[in-house]
Amino acid sequence: MARMSSTDRRVELVHAALRVIAAKGVAAATTRAIVAEAGMSLASFHYAFTSRDEMMRELIAYVVENETVAAVDSIPAGGDIRSIIEEAMRAYLKLLIDNPGHEQVMFELMHYAVRTPGLEALATEQYERYRAAVSELLEGAATLTGVTWSMPVNEIARIVVTYTDGFSLAWLSDRDDAAAERVIVFAAESLSRLAVSATQTSDSATPVR
Amino acid sequence: MARMSSTDRRVELVHAALRVIAAKGVAAATTRAIVAEAGMSLASFHYAFTSRDEMMRELIAYVVENETVAAVDSIPAGGDIRSIIEEAMRAYLKLLIDNPGHEQVMFELMHYAVRTPGLEALATEQYERYRAAVSELLEGAATLTGVTWSMPVNEIARIVVTYTDGFSLAWLSDRDDAAAERVIVFAAESLSRLAVSATQTSDSATPVR
């Protein structure tokens, strides 16, 4: 194996670990399985990382840093706010269906982080980043359609993530595409009620309470 | 240790395993940890079960069979349909806050089942049972308040479980009670729109689409 900077090696090992985890779960991501996937020797692992724990910390930090919701790229152009939300959620569902392993890894890593002393903060940060990404999407959609949100956008993002996490778990358990889409239709409808047409007075919208 | 029927021993070992998992996660539920928790010898484990895998199958089947949502017992008596839904969800949130380990175990076991060949069906069944329990609650609440549901109750139950799973995950990651309650307020509001006052004609209600 050619020489490689320690940083590159760390990144490569993290990627290999993610592939192993996606294929077989967190429990199967032993140092041996990881180096086999990366095509390295076992000693190289401990040359790059002092311990498996350190690698897992870096892996989760990497995921939290880089894995923002990919669906954020694809704001559908036309339509009203309801259909934009619906289409964005459908796009996310498609990602899930096309690559169930990926989303399951996110869930498993989140549980791992919550369980592991010293890593709890990473789980919190992971969700903050989800909400931040969704918030951007919500603001973009509002601008596009000329509405304003009747609630802090971050609060709405929390509801969106509640929906996406919820139907993702259900889908992972029963793989029922149609049922997930029905939930999405309901979700988009309920969320669009939080949008106020900018030309309306604010109390013409339906407040939540 | 007194003699004990093999069935009793199996049940006791499953309970011990659940305690270990709640405290330290699925990965920490080794046969040794389990028998230590149960106060048995290692050999007793393999007298009761042929393998750890068999125990895990029985454990998940046990959980799926017995762990229906405890909040179902506590339908709040007074109020309209919206406040009943809200109070029931608050009751569930209280369960979560009082015993986070329990709900986390449910999530982890679900992921374990989805990952393990031969156990996928148990994950599906777990969610079906959740929905069945919630469906009962929804029908009870509808009867109590004299409304009918404008959608199949099982579909509404799916949305309810989407909400509860979603805000449970978020709460596990950030422990933000107030944020969870705000989601619950929104959820109850959105769900109550699916209720049609029995004296109204059905099209006076707001359909989802």
Added chain:
DNA sequence: GTCTATAAGGAGATAGAC
């Protein structure tokens, strides 16, 4: 039926040659 003792293998981590 229940125990102690142990087999057999996989895990993380390290020593030391090159």
Added chain:
DNA sequence: GTCTATCTCCTTATAGAC
């Protein structure tokens, strides 16, 4: 820097005494 070989510990599972 990277490798092979190995250490030590912990895992599931079993053998065999009582």
